[in-house]
Every structure is written in C-alpha cells, then in structure tokens.
Amino acid sequence: MVYVRETTQGSAAIPVTEQRWRQRSGARDFGRALFRAAPGRIGGCIILGLIVIALLAPIVAPYSPVKIDIPNRLTGPSAHHLFGTDDIGRDVFSRVLSGSRISLRVGLVSVSIALAIGVTLGMIAGFYGGIVDLIVMRVVDIMLAFPGFLLALAIVAMLGPSLTNAMIAVGIGGASGFARLVRGSVLSVKEKDYVTAAHVIGATNGRIMSKAVLPNVLAPIVVLATLEFPVAILAAASLSFLGLGAQPPSPEWGSMLVSGRTYITTAPWLINFPGLAIFITVLGFNLFGNAVRDAMDPRLRQR
Amino acid sequence: MAVYIARRLLLLLPVWFGVLTLVFLMRVLVPGDPVDIMFFGQQTNPEVRATIRHELGLDRPLYVQYGKYIWGVVHGDLGTSITTQRPVVTEIKSRYPNTVVLTLASLTVAVSIGLMAGILAAVYKDSLIDTVSMVLSLGGLSMPGFWLGLLLIYIFAVNLHWFPVLGSMSPKGLILPSVTLGVIASAVLARIVRSSMLEVLREDYIRTARAKGIKESTVIIQHAWKNALIPVVTIIGLQFGALLSGAFIIEYVFAWHGVGELAVQALQKRDFPLIQGIILVVATTYVLVNLLVDVLYAAIDPRIAYQ
Numbered sequence: 001m002v003y004v005r006e007t008t009q010g011s012a013a014i015p016v017t018e019q020r021w022r023q024r025s026g027a028r029d030f031g032r033a034l035f036r037a038a039p040g041r042i043g044g045c046i047i048l049g050l051i052v053i054a055l056l057a058p059i060v061a062p063y064s065p066v067k068i069d070i071p072n073r074l075t076g077p078s079a080h081h082l083f084g085t086d087d088i089g090r091d092v093f094s095r096v097l098s099g100s101r102i103s104l105r106v107g108l109v110s111v112s113i114a115l116a117i118g119v120t121l122g123m124i125a126g127f128y129g130g131i132v133d134l135i136v137m138r139v140v141d142i143m144l145a146f147p148g149f150l151l152a153l154a155i156v157a158m159l160g161p162s163l164t165n166a167m168i169a170v171g172i173g174g175a176s177g178f179a180r181l182v183r184g185s186v187l188s189v190k191e192k193d194y195v196t197a198a199h200v201i202g203a204t205n206g207r208i209m210s211k212a213v214l215p216n217v218l219a220p221i222v223v224l225a226t227l228e229f230p231v232a233i234l235a236a237a238s239l240s241f242l243g244l245g246a247q248p249p250s251p252e253w254g255s256m257l258v259s260g261r262t263y264i265t266t267a268p269w270l271i272n273f274p275g276l277a278i279f280i281t282v283l284g285f286n287l288f289g290n291a292v293r294d295a296m297d298p299r300l301r302q303r
Numbered sequence: 304m305a306v307y308i309a310r311r312l313l314l315l316l317p318v319w320f321g322v323l324t325l326v327f328l329m330r331v332l333v334p335g336d337p338v339d340i341m342f343f344g345q346q347t348n349p350e351v352r353a354t355i356r357h358e359l360g361l362d363r364p365l366y367v368q369y370g371k372y373i374w375g376v377v378h379g380d381l382g383t384s385i386t387t388q389r390p391v392v393t394e395i396k397s398r399y400p401n402t403v404v405l406t407l408a409s410l411t412v413a414v415s416i417g418l419m420a421g422i423l424a425a426v427y428k429d430s431l432i433d434t435v436s437m438v439l440s441l442g443g444l445s446m447p448g449f450w451l452g453l454l455l456i457y458i459f460a461v462n463l464h465w466f467p468v469l470g471s472m473s474p475k476g477l478i479l480p481s482v483t484l485g486v487i488a489s490a491v492l493a494r495i496v497r498s499s500m501l502e503v504l505r506e507d508y509i510r511t512a513r514a515k516g517i518k519e520s521t522v523i524i525q526h527a528w529k530n531a532l533i534p535v536v537t538i539i540g541l542q543f544g545a546l547l548s549g550a551f552i553i554e555y556v557f558a559w560h561g562v563g564e565l566a567v568q569a570l571q572k573r574d575f576p577l578i579q580g581i582i583l584v585v586a587t588t589y590v591l592v593n594l595l596v597d598v599l600y601a602a603i604d605p606r607i608a609y610q
Contacts, residue, residue: 039441142321146582147544147589153551154326154582157570158333234447238552241449242567254449261453261556265461275450283445290441 033295040291046284054100063091065098065251074267084269086260092269095251096277102252103233103281106167110232111225113171118178119221123209125179126186137183143176149235156244163236163252166245170235174228181224185217192216219296226292230285237278253278304601311597319590326583327372330575331365381583382576386569391580395562399584401472402561405484405554406546408477412485413492413542418535420489421496422528425504436493443490448549452483452556469558480557484549488542495538500531533604540596544589 034040053060062082069089077084083092125136143151155169189195190213198208237254239245246252248259253274260270338352338361356362360371375381381391420436427433459479460468467476503509504527512522554563562581569577 138317138321141318142325145318145322145590146586148548150548150551150582150585153548153566153570154329154578157573157575157578158329230445234445237447238449241447242552242555243571254447257447257449257453264453264457268457271450271453271457275447275453278447278450279442279445282447283441286441286445 030295034291037291037294039287040295043284043287043289043291046280047288050100050104050281050284053097054104057097057101061091061094061097063094065095066090066249074263076267077269083273084267086256086267086270087263090249092256092273095256096253096273099251099253099256099274099277100281102163102246102250103237103278106163106170106236107229107233107285109167110170110174110236111228113168114174114178114228114232115221115225117172117175119182119214121175122179122182122184123186123213126183127190127205127209127213129187133183136179140176140179143173144180146173149173149238152235152239153242153244156239161244161247163240163246163250166236166239169239170232173235174232177228178221178224181220182217185220186213189213189216223289223293223296226285226289229289230282233285234278234282307601308598311594315590315594319587322586322590323373323376323583324369326579326586327369329579329582331368333575376583381580384569384577385574386572386577391576394565394577395580395584398560398562398565401559402547402550402554402563405477405480405550405559405561406543408481409484409488409546409550410539410543412481413488413546414539416486416489417492418496418528420493422500422523422531424493424497425500425531426523428501433497437497440490440493443487446487446490448483448487449552449556451487452480452553455479455483456557472560476557476559480553480559483556484546484553487549488546491542491545492535492538496531496535499534500527503527503531506530533600536596536600536603540593543592543596547585547589 035044067090069085069091071089072081072085073087073089075081075085081091081093083096086092086095121136121140125133125140146154149170152166152169152173155172156165159165159168195208195212198212203211236245237252240252240254241258243255243258246255248255256274257271257278260267260274263270338347338355338359353362360368363371379392381395383389384391384394387394420440424433424436456468456479460466466479467473509522509526512526513519517525550561551563551566553559554561555567558564562585566578566581566585568574569581
C-alpha cells in the first residue's frame with residue numbers, strides 16, 4: 001500500500017523530476033515484486049496467452065464456432081478437429097478458442113460493474129459518515145446475507161437469462177465486498193492532514209473524494225479487483241451452466257459443458273476441453289491476483 | 304454469554320428483515336408483467352389473466368402486498384408454486400433435508416481435508432508437503448465445481464462403476480457430490496489453517512513448550528492446533544455459505560433432489576413464488592448458521608463475548 005502513497009501523497013513538496021523518478025522506481029519495484037516469484041510469472045503468462053488467443057481467435061480458429069456439420073457429429077479429437085466435434089458437428093477447438101473472448105469480457109464487465117457500484121457506495125458511506133453510512137452499510141449487510149453467488153442467482157432470476165444479465169448480476173453480487181473495503185480505507189484516509197487541507201482551501205466534496213481520497217485507497221481496491229476477476233468468471237460460467245447465462249449457440253464454456261454433459265459416456269471431450277479452459281483461465285487470474293496482493297504488501301516485498 | 308447471544312440475535316433481525324424485503328421486491332422489480340412472464344409471453348384470455356392477478360393479489364397496492372407477504376412468511380406461508388400448484392413450503396420441506404445432508408457431508412470432507420493439509424503445510428513449511436498442498440489448494444480454488452463433478456462421474460461412475468451415475472439418494476450416491484463440494488471448499492480452508500497455524504507456532508507459549516523439551520508432536524496436537532482453530536471457525540461459517548450456493552450447481556449436476564436442484568428447475572420455469580421461497584429459506588439458513596458460528600466463536604475464545 002505504501003507504493004501508491006509514495007507516488008501520490010505529498011507530491012506537492014517534491015520537485016517534478018524527482019517525483020517522476022520516484023513514480024518510476026515505485027512502479028519498477030512493484031513490477032519486480034510482482035514477477036519475482038513463479039506464481040506471478042505463470043499467472044501473467046496465462047493471462048497474456050488468453051488475451052492473445054481472444055484477439056486472434058477469429059483468425060486462427062480453423063472453423064466457425066457456430067458452423068453446423070451434422071455428418072461429422074461427435075467425432076473424437078483428431079488432426080481435423082483437435083478437440084473433436086459436438087452433437088451437431090461444431091468444432092470444439094474453435095468454440096473453446098472463441099469462448100475465451102466471452103470469458104475475458106465477462107470478467108472485465110462484471111468486475112467493472114462491481115467496482116463502479118461498490119467503490120461509489122463505500123466512498124459515500126465512508127466520506128459522509130453518519131446516517132448515510134448507516135443506511136449504505138445496512139444495505140451492504142443485507143447483500144452479504146446472501147451466501148456465495150445466491151444474490152447473483154436471484155438477480156438473474158429477475159432480469160431473465162442472458163449473458164448480459166449474468167454479468168450484471170455477478171457485478172452487483174460482488175459490489176458489497178468493494179463497498180466494505182473502500183469504506184474502511186476511506187475512514188482512515190479522511191482523517192489525514194492533506195484531506196483537512198483540501199477542505200480548508202475550499203475544495204468541493206466531489207473534488208476531495210476524487211483527487212485526495214480515491215488515489216490513496218486505490219491499492220487495496222486494485223488487489224480486490226484482481227482477486228475478484230476469477231471469482232466473476234467462475235460465477236458467470238456457473239450461471240451459464242445452469243442455463244441462466246449465455247444462451248446457445250454461444251460458445252460460452254459453461255454452457256458448452258452443460259450441453260456436453262448428456263454425452264459424458266460417449267464424448268467426454270465435450271466436457272473436458274471447456275472445463276479445462278475455465279480451470280486454466282481462473283487459475284491464471286488467481287495466481288496473478290495473489291502475486292499482485294503480495295507485491296502490494298511492502299512487508300512481503302522487502303523479504 | 305446469554306447477553307452476547309441476545310445481542311447478536313437483535314442485530315440479526317434487521318438484516319433478516321432486509322433479506323425478506325429484498326426477496327419480496329424480487330417479483331415487484333421483475334421487468335414486465337409478472338402474469339406475462341408466467342405464461343412466457345403467450346397470448347392468454349384477459350379474463351384468465353385478471354383472475355390470476357386477483358388470486359396472486361397483484362391488483363392490490365404494493366404496501367398491501369408487502370404486508371400480506373410478511374404476514375404469510377411469519378405464519379409459515381410462502382405462497383403457492385405456479386408449476387406444481389402445491390404450497391411452496393411443502394415443496395421446500397420435502398427437499399430441504401437432502402440439502403442439509405449434502406452440505407453437512409461436504410463440510411465434513413472440507414474440514415477434514417482442509418485441516419489436515421493446512422496443519423501439515425504449516426508444520427513442514429517450505430517443504431515439498433507445503434508446496435504440494437498449496438498448489439493443490441490453488442487448483443481447488445480455480446476448479447469449476449460442475450466440471451469436477453462431471454469428471455468424478457466420468458471416472459468413478461461411468462468407467463469404474465463404483466458409484467451410481469445420477470439421481471441416487473442412497474448414502475453411496477451422497478459420496479461423489481459431497482466430495483466434489485467438499486474438495487473445493489477445503490482449498491480455502493487449507494490456506495487459512497496454514498497461515499493461522501504459522502502464526503500460532505510463532506507464539507511465546509509454543510516456544511516455552513518446546514523449551515521445556517516437550518515432543519514436537521505433542522506441541523502441535525496439545526498446544527498449537529486448538530489455538531489455530533479459532534480464526535478457522537469463522538471461515539467455516541463463510542464456507543458454509545459457499546457450500547450452500549455451491550449445492551445449487553452440484554445438486555443439479557448429480558440430480559441430487561435438494562432445494563438447489565428444485566431452485567434451478569424453478570428458475571428455468573420462472574416459477575417466482577418457489578424461487579422466492581427457496582432464496583428466503585437458504586439465506587435464512589445462512590444467517591442462522593453465521594449466528595451459530597459467532598456463538599461458537601465466543602465459546603471457544605471467551606475474550607470475544609466480553610469485548
């Protein structure tokens with residue numbers, strides 16, 4: 001957490017060049033800490049690989065992910081169809097490749113929604129305190145009374161099954177965690193001298209929140225956001241698996257698994273490749289998230 | 304202690320009331336006409352619709368509906384399922400015990416694996432055991448439950464024929480679903496146990512015990528692990544929530560006839576009274592389990608109740 005504070009706090013007193021140098025060295029320290037241990041490197045590589053696959057999927061995929069080819073249905077993995085074909089002859093390899101685009105988008109959109117709602121709520125609750133804080137935090141408590149992804153399930157039940165709604169639901173479900181975290185950090189930051197100083201020079205509340213408070217509570221938010229990424233991907237895939245997220249013929253991994261499970265005895269590749277894809281993706285983000293958390297913690301960084 | 308429990312209960316009431324309100328609002332906030340949704344947007348006779356509307360009380364003002372809903376819940380009436388036309392309470396009652404059995408079995412699996420792996424990893428820190436158990440834990444954390452379930456079905460039921468494939472409510476049929484849920488939950492637990500154990504092992508009283516010449520195994524069993532358990536209890540409570548929501552997916556995968564499977568069916572048919580009922584019951588269970596965990600926590604660590 002010291003990393004961000006060093007670069008933003010008290011910046012007025014430091015000459016611009018030195019400030020830049022400090023920022024660069026802070027970022028370099030962070031980068032070094034992030035990729036020093038194997039988990040950070042492996043996680044980073046997996047994510048990079050995923051992004052490349054997602055970008056290149058339409059070019060490198062040998063077939064269209066939705067092209068039906070009934071004569072070649074349920075053929076096992078071969079040179080023609082690396083991961084085999086599904087019940088209506090679609091190429092599983094091409095589908096898994098283009099599924100990566102959906103998964104990354106799901107993670108990005110869900111976490112952004114959670115961030116937008118959670119950070120705003122937490123900021124308002126922590127900054128204004130009093131009755132506002134009380135009301136916001138009781139709402140958060142109620143949201144946290146729904147175990148795991150049950151809240152997302154309830155929201156998607158209301159909005160109706162679709163991938164967009166699943167992303168919204170997962171985002172809202174994850175917001176309470178951010179709200180709690182941000183509120184706690186804001187409570188400690190708002191007592192600092194530079195916030196008082198900003199009040200004294202007559203800055204508006206909105207300006208203080210965005211210019212003085214937010215940059216100094218950013219570090220824990222970044223950590224939680226990276227850790228929330230795999231959770232969101234997994235939750236959305238689960239919703240799709242239950243038929244409440246992506247709808248056919250979308251090559252979403254969770255929905256591929258559920259349509260493949262009918263053929264578990266005869267065509268296990270229909271569940272194994274999408275399952276493996278989810279596993280590797282979530283693993284990559286988990287490894288990376290843990291590395292970000294450790295790198296952000298200066299006590300761990302110095303070791 | 305009694306004061307502590309009473310205070311916790313009092314704090315819980317507004318939260319539970321909030322949950323109740325949110326569950327009530329579910330149907331109100333649904334975009335579109337609820338009667339339309341029941342018929343999946345098919346054309347229906349306006350008279351039939353008006354009758355249904357009246358029967359469900361949808362023609363009344365919102366506060367009347369809310370009051371009626373709360374009155375019903377307090378008296379154990381959660382409405383009538385649209386698909387089966389049976390009381391929601393009856394539907395849930397027939398499924399609830401199965402979910403409890405599955406959750407408790409999974410919890411047993413999770414706690415046994417999690418404790419063992421976590422303690423071993425901490426005691427043999429930086430050894431091969433530590434690395435392997437932490438890698439496995441990360442793997443478990445990244446594992447989609449539905450894939451693990453299907454893999455276990457494929458290996459142990461389809462190929463090895465050790466277990467029934469689907470829909471068996473026998474004790475044998477319980478093994479695969481509870482292992483699936485339990486293994487995944489144990490991943491988080493193992494990490495927490497490990498770090499809690501490492502912290503305890505640094506305490507003065509452990510050093511004293513070792514200095515007295517007590518055997519290392521006695522130090523671990525008699526002195527360390529009971530203290531390491533304190534923070535773990537809270538995590539077990541949270542994990543119970545993960546197990547409850549995980550049960551929705553795993554019951555669906557294994558055709559285990561619990562409330563989770565019922566919920567998925569209700570969700571697919573958009574049977575709102577049933578969905579609302581199940582969500583309310585599961586959330587209430589979770590809230591109560593967390594209360595129990597808090598009490599347990601205070602019982603293990605008397606310092607808590609006096610704070």
